[in-house]
Amino acid sequence: MRNTGEGNMQGLMDSGRETSEFTELQQRLVFLKVGVMLLMGVLVLRLWQLQILDGAYYRDLAQDNRTRSVVLQPARGLIFDRHGVLLANNVPSFNLYVDLKDVPDRAELVRELGTLLKVDPKTLATKLQPRGVLTRVKVKSGLTLREAALIESHRLSLPGVVIQAEYQRNYPVGAYAGHVLGYVGEISEDQLRQKEYEGLIRGSIVGQYGIERTYDRILRGRAGRKLIEVDALGHEKRTLSVEKPRAGDDIYLTIDFRLQKLAEDLLGEEAGAIVALDPTNGEVLALASRPSFDPNQLSRGLSPRQWQAILNDPRYPLTNRAIQGLYPPGSTFKIIMAVAALATDTVEGSDSLQCLGRYRFGRRIYRDWKPGGHGLVNLHQALVQSCDVYFYKVGHRMGINTIATYAKRFGLGQKTGIDLPGERAGIVPSPEWKQQTRGEPWYPGETISVSIGQGYVTVTPIQMAAVVAAVANGGLAAPPRLLLAVRPRETERLVPAHSVSAKPVIQQADWLPQVQAALASVVTNGTGKRAYSAVVPIAGKTGTAQVVALRKREYEGEVPKVLRDHAWFVAYAPTDHPRIALAVLVEHMGHGGSAAAPLAKQLIEAYFQQNKEAVSATP
Amino acid sequence: MDLLQKGKPLQMLLGSTNERRRSERGFDAIDWCLIGVVISILFLGVLSIYSVTSSTHQARFPIYLKQVVWIGVGSLAFWILARTDYHKLARFAYVFYGIGLIVLLLVLVAGKSSRGAQRWIALGPVAVQPSEFVKVTLIVALSVYYASKARHGWLYRVIVPGLITLPGFLLILKQPDLGSSLSFLALYLTLVLAVGVKSKAFGLVVLSSLMVFPFVWGEVWGSLHDYQKARIMSFMDPMSDPGGTGYHGLQSRIAIGSGQLWGKGLYGGTQIQFKFLPEGHTDFVFAVFAEEWGFLGSLVLVMLFVALFLLGFEIAAEAKDRLGALLAIGVVGMMAFGVIVNMAMTVGLAPIVGIPLPLMSYGGSATVVNLAALGILLSVRRHRLTLLQ
Structure with a gap:
């Protein structure tokens, strides 16, 4: 063995004890070598499993034939007054999404949805325009239970239509403090291009006015994602992976x-x-x-006509006189x-x-x-x-x-x-x-x-x-x-x-x-x-x-x-x-x-x- | 190595008087092998980075070119350290490590934060990640510690070096950078194992738990409650995916698996090109490579790394003294830990803790440091005990 040869060589120069330790050290190398090789071997086996044994399965997933990425919107942070009175929270609501990949005939879908939901076909058609990589678009938020049931019962004739339960901003105190709290709404095309809203996607809910707007970054939270396997109609068969959304941080206002x-x-x-x-x-x-x-009204989304009515109100209710x-x-x-x-x-x-x-x-x-x-x-x-x-x-x-x-x-x-x-x-x-x-x-x-x-x-x-x-x-x-204060989710x-x-x-x-x-x-x-x-x-x-x-x-x-x-x-x-x-x-x-x-x-x-x-x- | 092996003990005996002087030699087959392997891995890394970032053409100075520049800087460090007698380094070992700790403190006080972690220090136009540099100083410091005197007993073999390692480990953990702090810990354990503790049982426990850890972590983690995980994670690193079961982990596995036997070819990686997998040029560069070059390509890459480790162990075995051997083991240990944990996390065998793939992932500090460490390895090799040629 060469190693022992060198060990002897060392022995001529150093004390016997040092030599024996040096030799020992070199013998230990064998353990390390074996350990590393074993682990590398395990990696190769795992690669074999992923790429050869399950390769076809992953190829299908990769080709996106059966998977859809779903964005999970986070719950917005709560808003309290200085004594802890709840001023803004979230309530569940049904939102209607359409996965454009699963829609064989868009005109047909517009007709069907138009009659079921009494939505103007023209606005529906513009909403269903594909934009960029994102193919899942929100068509209507805040469905009533009746509407949701109606859609669900027609699901076989509505390929690609998905109802998702999400959060709806809610202001339990009604119209009070409206000018302070502001309201939320879907992110606009303009906002999407701004640095402040980097990383958000179409359909995200952001603060548009008042405290909701000023502290949007704190309240917003971070969206999660879910990868699901779907059937031919675009309905979820099973969940492949979930990255949970992170809810926004809570805010305490100085308001009494x-x-x-x-x-x-x-x-x-x-x-x-x-x-x-x-x-x-x-x-x-x-x-x-x-x-x-x-x-509450403004956050649920107004029709263009309702908007006009508010904007043309001679008493300017949207002006914060204070x-x-x-x-x-x-x-x-x-x-x-x-x-x-x-x-x-x-x-x-x-x-x-x-x-x-x-x-x-x-x-x-x-x-x-x-x-x-x-x-x-x-x-x-x-x-x-x-x-x-x-x-x-x-x-x-x-x-x-x-x-x-x-x-x-x-x-x-x-x-x-x-x-x-x-x-x-x-x-x-x-x-x-x-x-x-x-x-x-x-x-x-x-x-x-x-x-x-x-x-x-x-x-x-x-x-x-x-x-x-x-x-x-x-x-x-x-x-x-x-x-007054912020309460981060993590530390509470x-x-x-x-x-x-x-x-x-x-x-x-x-x-x-x-x-x-x-x-x-x-x-x-x-x-x-x-x-x-x-x-x-x-x-x-x-x-x-x-x-x-x-x-x-x-x-x-x-x-x-x-x-x-x-x-x-x-x-x-x-x-x-x-x-x-x-x-x-x-x-x-x-x-x-x-x-x-x-x-x-x-x-x-x-x-x-x-x-x-x-x-x-x-x- | 066969060349050198023949009749070597005799030669060495004859030349022993001359050998009191430190020798320096030209390159031989092993050196060239090492350099060749490193260059191949670097090339594959740049190729993958190029492939990932080619679809995003917003930058004036593309990322793969930046990486080439970093490799250039790293090569310089490699060259200088390979030509320097490692005993000279040893003289300043503790000083270097001390400076490193001070810089880590600075990072916490005045560092640049990005995505919830404070890991960088701005040095003019570039951001440097000091934790990478401190790793090498730790290797040198611990090697000098063990080599300068005979260290006996638990206190001197395990506890004292542990105390040397601890401040660096904690400072990096605080940033928070779970990945780097774990590799800091791994360095310490590797060297303790190499030196050996008297209790065989201890060694076995540590070694086997190190080996088993990646495979049982998922189970342990999965058994925790959500809020427990959240507590731990907000402490460690908000960006990581410790369960390895989340979105990134799956996308990474899909990328690798869908590469199948032959791979999808350069630019063929749909997972990457369509941005399903973020961080394709950094932590998940192996997934990019495996998707584009398939099982065969991955096998070649794994072989290259295996060759690098074997050469490194060979150099450790032939080192002239304890210091050289320990330095070589430390360098190989650092590389091997990075490679194994990174690959294990991309293939879904280990938690995703944010450890880049040595020599392949994009990153200036890591590239320079890894090449510098390999320079030390070559220095050990070149100053080993042989005849002058």
Whole structure:
């Protein structure tokens, strides 16, 4: 043996012990060699089995004569409110699929299905166009039991037609929170080409609006696949392999559903929006927009005619007024004016200005809402009484650029970044802005209008909620957000969403208490008295957004509703250590003090009563 | 090898004084055999990658050409290491391994993640998979450990090297990369077995369980509850198919089986061309090859690998010292583990754990590392104990 020869050789150089170990090592090689060879032998045997013994079977499978790949759609993640109230889940539903490979005569099938299901043959025919490699197409979702039974009983004359039980998105709370939750729908051709939807196939259900859209990636889950053996009619004979779908992750929203429901009920049939925030961290407690829609209907798929009806509805139910509705802020803008005036030392809190009910600027006369005027008022009184002339004068002194700077610091003119699609930014006008968008110079008189929140300035209700939240929170603005936590399927452990830390709106805010005190007085003895609550001290500011400048004489008696002003009320409570801040906007309801303030009061009271219950319920 | 065998002990005895110096020789028949086998396997790999990726023409720089570039880089490493005396490597063994562990830590902290696993480090335009490189440093480190001193008893033969292996194993498992961490473990077991533990029973248990594992795993796994599997898998690797019974496993078996005796020829693999089987150029490259070249082609490929292993064992047997032998065993062990587990998973005998086929699967890091390891093997061969020629 050569090995032992070498071993001897080594022995001349090394100690005897080392040599014997080296020899031993080489002898052990035999074991390893045999082990490896045995395993390779097993592999060859297995290849023999697969390729020679069962080769014909696998060839048939490969030729796809008898196999079909079926996509198993995952269950979408559930959506809960902050207290665990279920807002969106999934229910089983029957969907009708056609495997184009198994259809000998497509025209015939269109006729048959058309009569059985009462589907328009033309839309059916376009759905049955083969596209790409995928040959199994969804023809109809949400079959009724009757329809399913009808199809099943005709299965012999319907080759290639398969009914599959799948998930249907369901919103147990009905039309409530429709604008927050959004709805789902089949992925569109456009979306299929986008990177965000990479890996999805036609017929996949994705979020199309609201939270469903924003967090689609979290909620979506991953589709599975099933390889089945089929008979000549395309019906499943047996399952060859299954890759289970992975359900999407669950989401917890910052929404407090009881508050949300109350907000929507309070708005009732009126068009408008209510946004309630936790001022300390930006968590959205309620985000209501009326009129709304039932996400269940939209998720089940509407007919083109139903779609048209919704799109042509003059009340725009698909517009989320809370984040997309642009309104002049009216007198609620005076909060920002007051902050700007104090921050720039334009006025001192004790400085009094004369209000005679009118303010002459150039050749125009700007009126106060109170015909006789408020007399001599300081900043506190001007806010409490919502004196227009005071702010005309202050606005004129500051100039439009200063006003614009502070409005922008409060987040106006830009999106709040709320996690919903389609948010609008609104407008903070400035000479630059006007030159760019209209190509006209800024007229000084326009500054006067902006001073009381009229003219070009427009805001969304969520922006105003953020403004009042920042004032409530001592000048710190926390960006509003809806995502509280995610619960991944795998771990089932709640993962809190990243919160963006609050940013200071103004550097030094030692005079901010003056504004806060004025807002508290607005409710105790000012324009917002109707928001006064015995339960909790509330601070707020009324606003009336002019739709058209009305001249009283033109309308005798009733003003048509579409021309009436929008009512604003922004508020927070309690006045010390505020825990809720909100903005209420009701379209065409006139004065904020009468139409919007009572809603704010009811919401705030409900919020604190409910929390008291929650506190006493948990010992 | 016959040439060398004749009268060798005599020659060696005569030349023993000269042999104190380390010898370096030209190539002989065994070396050329080894190089030829490696080149053949590499060629078949590139051919299969070419076939898989030819239907997807989106890339400006096709994948098979990238693989050729990697083979070029690997060949350079092969050449350098083959010409380097392996004793020089041994001097830095622990340093290399230590650096490797630090890099693995870096991967966890600052690595690139893809599909739920964090395995890569971006090095300019290329992503490097450090776990591959650490494998070779482990071979060298363990070989040096066993060869530098006589190691006796359980503590020094099994426990201490186990502790050397453990940090690397855990760091790779954490990525998570079940496949690479298992091959890390396999390296350790191979070397422990090669060195031998005093208890024959222990050796038998380990060896036989290693051999039986692939065949009983399916049963064990199948007996677990779904949620148990989910727990384990979310810990290990979200992308894998441990039961081997899922979609990928079946598609792979269909691909191989439908190749039958003669195969479907180049580009003929319908399974692959129609994308029923994903990862055709990486983990499932053997399925591609077997579908296109049939049982006969597979047999040739298996023979090539068998030849490579036998040559490697031969080199181990002829090594000049313990270090050389252990290095050779380590390299062959690493290759053999990869080949056997990869093939076993593609033919449905083992769980699909994501181990590429050495020298054939597409992958820059693995290709370079495998060629470098073969360079070490050749270095052992070239510095073995013979007369100067």
